[in-house]
Amino acid sequence: MGPDGGGVGGVIGALVYGALAVVALRLVLSYKSAAHALRRAWRWADEWAQAYQYYEVPLLAGDGGGAENPLFRKVAAYVASLPSLEDADAACVLSSAAKSNDFALQLGPGHTARDAFLGARLAWTNAGDGRLVLRVRRHDRTRVLRPYLQHLESVADEMEARRREMRLYANATGDCAPRWTSAPFTHPATLDTVAMDPDLKARVRADLESFLKGRAYYHRLGRVWRRSYLLYGAPGTGKSTFAAAMARFLGYDVYDIDLSRGGCDDLRALLLDTTPRSLILVEDLDRYLRGGSGNGDGETAAARTARVLSFMDGLSSCCGEERVMVFTMSGGKDGVDPAVLRPGRLDVHIHFTMCDFEGFKALASNYLGLKDHKLYPQVEEGFHAGARLSPAELGEIMLANRGSPSRALRTVISALQHVAPSPSSAQPQRTSTAARPPRLTSRLSGHLDGASAAASEDASAAEHSPRGGGGGGGGFAKDAPIREIKKLYGLIKYRSRKDAGVVPVDDSAASPNGRGSDVSSEKDR
Numbered sequence: 001m002g003p004d005g006g007g008v009g010g011v012i013g014a015l016v017y018g019a020l021a022v023v024a025l026r027l028v029l030s031y032k033s034a035a036h037a038l039r040r041a042w043r044w045a046d047e048w049a050q051a052y053q054y055y056e057v058p059l060l061a062g063d064g065g066g067a068e069n070p071l072f073r074k075v076a077a078y079v080a081s082l083p084s085l086e087d088a089d090a091a092c093v094l095s096s097a098a099k100s101n102d103f104a105l106q107l108g109p110g111h112t113a114r115d116a117f118l119g120a121r122l123a124w125t126n127a128g129d130g131r132l133v134l135r136v137r138r139h140d141r142t143r144v145l146r147p148y149l150q151h152l153e154s155v156a157d158e159m160e161a162r163r164r165e166m167r168l169y170a171n172a173t174g175d176c177a178p179r180w181t182s183a184p185f186t187h188p189a190t191l192d193t194v195a196m197d198p199d200l201k202a203r204v205r206a207d208l209e210s211f212l213k214g215r216a217y218y219h220r221l222g223r224v225w226r227r228s229y230l231l232y233g234a235p236g237t238g239k240s241t242f243a244a245a246m247a248r249f250l251g252y253d254v255y256d257i258d259l260s261r262g263g264c265d266d267l268r269a270l271l272l273d274t275t276p277r278s279l280i281l282v283e284d285l286d287r288y289l290r291g292g293s294g295n296g297d298g299e300t301a302a303a304r305t306a307r308v309l310s311f312m313d314g315l316s317s318c319c320g321e322e323r324v325m326v327f328t329m330s331g332g333k334d335g336v337d338p339a340v341l342r343p344g345r346l347d348v349h350i351h352f353t354m355c356d357f358e359g360f361k362a363l364a365s366n367y368l369g370l371k372d373h374k375l376y377p378q379v380e381e382g383f384h385a386g387a388r389l390s391p392a393e394l395g396e397i398m399l400a401n402r403g404s405p406s407r408a409l410r411t412v413i414s415a416l417q418h419v420a421p422s423p424s425s426a427q428p429q430r431t432s433t434a435a436r437p438p439r440l441t442s443r444l445s446g447h448l449d450g451a452s453a454a455a456s457e458d459a460s461a462a463e464h465s466p467r468g469g470g471g472g473g474g475g476f477a478k479d480a481p482i483r484e485i486k487k488l489y490g491l492i493k494y495r496s497r498k499d500a501g502v503v504p505v506d507d508s509a510a511s512p513n514g515r516g517s518d519v520s521s522e523k524d525r
Contacts, residue, residue: 050137050138051137051138051139052135052136052137052138053135053136053137053138053141054133054134054135055133055134055135055136055145056127056131056132056133056134057069057071057072057075057131057132057133057134058072058130058131059072059130059131060130071153072132073156074152074153074156074157075124075132075152075156076106076132077156077159077160078152078155078156078159079107079113079124079132080104080105080106080107081155081159082113082114082115082124084113084114084115085105085107085113086105091105091106091107091108091111092105092106092107092108093105093106094106107124107125107126107132108126109126109127109128110125110126110127110128111125111126112124112125112126117144117147117148117151118143118144118147118148120136120137120140120143120144120148121137122134122135122136122144122148123135136148158212158251161251161277162251165184165185166184166185166247166248166251166252166253166254167182167183167184167185167253167254168182168183168184168185168187168253168254168256169181169182169253169254169255169256169274170182170255170256170258171255171256171257171258171261171270172261179273180255180270180273185247185253185254187241187244187247187248188248189241189242189244189245189248190245190248190249191204191205191245191246191248191249193245193366194238194241194242194245195238195355195359195360195362195363195366195391196238196242196359196362197358197359198358200350204246204348204350205249207227207348208246208249208250208324211227211324212250215322224321225321225322225323226321226322226323226324226325227324227325227347227348228312228324228325228326228327228345228346228347228348229246229324229325229326229327229346229347229348229349229350230285230327230328230329230341230346230348230349230350231243231326231327231328231329231350231352232286232328232329232330232331232332232333232349232350232351232352233329233330233351233352233353234330234331234352234353234354234390235330235390235392236390236391236392236393237352237353237354237390237391237392238352238391238392239283239328239330239352240283240328242350242352243279243281243326243328246279246324246326247279250277250279250324251277252277252278252279252324253275253277253278253279254278254279254281255270255274255278255279255280255281256281256283257270257280257281257282259282259284259285259288259308260288267307267308267310267311268310268311271311274323276321276322276323277322277323278322278323278324279323279324279325279326280323280324280325280326281326281328282325282326282327282328283327283328284328284329284330285308285327285328285329285336285340286329286330286331286333286335286336287329287330288304288308289301289304289305289308289336289337289340290335291304305337305339305340308340309339309340309345312325312340312345312346313344313345327346333349353388354388354389354390355388355389355390355391355394356383356388357379357380357383357384359391359394360379360383360389360394360412361376363391363394363395363398364398364405364408364409367395367398367399367402367408368398368402368405368408369405370405373405373406373409375406375409375410375413376409378409378413379409379412379413379416382412382413382416382417382420383416385416385420385421386420386421387416387417387419387420387421388419389412389415389416389419393415394412397411397412397415398412
């Protein structure tokens with residue numbers, strides 16, 4: 001072979017090796033595509049080997065000329081929310097007319113989205129002629145079909161409730177029949193933004209979630225599907241805001257009932273006019289029960305209590321399903337009829353207190369975007385000194401100084417110093433405390449009171465007084481060694497025997513604390 005033939009063969013070999021290298025590199029770079037192709041081949045083989053049952057969900061009921069099938073709308077909404085829709089071969093992209101930048105996917109005609117439920121694999125296919133087809137393995141249909149459709153309906157209902165506009169209703173007067181006026185509910189409060197003890201917030205959230213999922217449970221117990229909450233605490237502690245956050249979490253309309261509006265408004269009739277999936281809000285319940293509404297209707301406290309009890313658990317309340325009732329009180333529970341507060345009428349009691357340091361940090365995170373700050377130790381010191389501010393006061397300070405977090409924190413520190421209890425009011429005034437150890441004084445003031453504290457302090461002063469001093473005129477301490485008494489007794493007796501004709505010394509006089517005679521008698525015996 002000549003030199004020209006060898007050169008041509010080398011070039012061909014290089015080209016072949018280069019092509020193989022390119023192919024290998026392409027396979028390595030596109031391993032995801034290869035894995036996807038393998039998965040599709042395996043899925044096709046598995047589907048070919050299985051026996052399936054198909055269920056059609058038509059858009060129109062009957063033979064096509066009837067009304068719209070409600071299940072079709074729910075299935076379409078549920079399928080549009082499946083994560084597997086993003087991996088489908090084709091999908092339609094839709095935008096919302098109500099909200100800008102709000103896009104949604106919809107299953108394209110002739111394509112499939114997969115789902116899983118209770119360990120079974122299911123698939124939805126858009127047939128393209130107003131039909132959605134559910135495919136389920138034949139050996140899973142009896143176990144899965146009915147629970148799956150119930151799950152689908154509940155998810156679709158929840159999605160629809162969250163998408164719809166929430167309304168705020170208030171009872172109005174003017175006619176003899178009760179009526180409601182409404183407006184859009186736009187309160188932005190959520191459970192995440194409410195300043196509250198994290199553990200308590202988590203328990204309330206779990207209770208609300210259990211209520212949302214508890215229809216079958218309540219019905220199995222024979223109880224009406226409703227829940228009632230009592231929010232009580234000082235004004236400005238966030239009760240109304242928390243009620244709004246509860247409504248936002250549940251996705252319920254809010255019915256705000258003003259008990260001070262008398263006339264022909266009957267509370268039970270008002271409750272009958274509410275809709276399911278609603279939160280019934282009654283504020284300042286204690287003020288109404290005590291006759292502080294100021295409406296001048298002349299109604300007695302007993303009549304008010306009876307009216308509220310009838311509203312809470314009367315026969316008409318059994319007509320209301322899926323309702324949450326929230327009552328607020330601006331004071332404590334003292335003075336309120338226990339019949340109003342008992343479980344069944346008010347199931348969950350939540351006490352709203354003034355803010356501590358943890359609540360302050362939650363508010364600072366929401367209002368100022370702070371997680372930590374160099375002034376936090378001073379703020380914490382103010383709270384530890386016993387100062388307390390309401391969430392409303394702290395929120396107003398932070399809102400007014402939101403442009404400067406440092407100025408907001410300094411204002412909070414000044415407010416805490418202004419409301420902090422003074423040392424004189426924290427501990428009662430005492431006399432002659434210089435001779436007492438401060439630790440002992442603090443302990444007494446913390447654990448004793450009244451005459452018991454005074455007696456204990458006197459005993460403490462006697463214990464800490466030096467020997468030979470005090471008001472006893474040079475008497476011994478009660479814990480003096482007995483041998484010192486014996487020595488003194490022996491000396492006195494010796495002198496009395498030495499001086500003949502002298503009256504013997506009285507043992508009790510020799511011992512001012514009155515214990516000498518006792519010791520003498522013991523020695524004689």
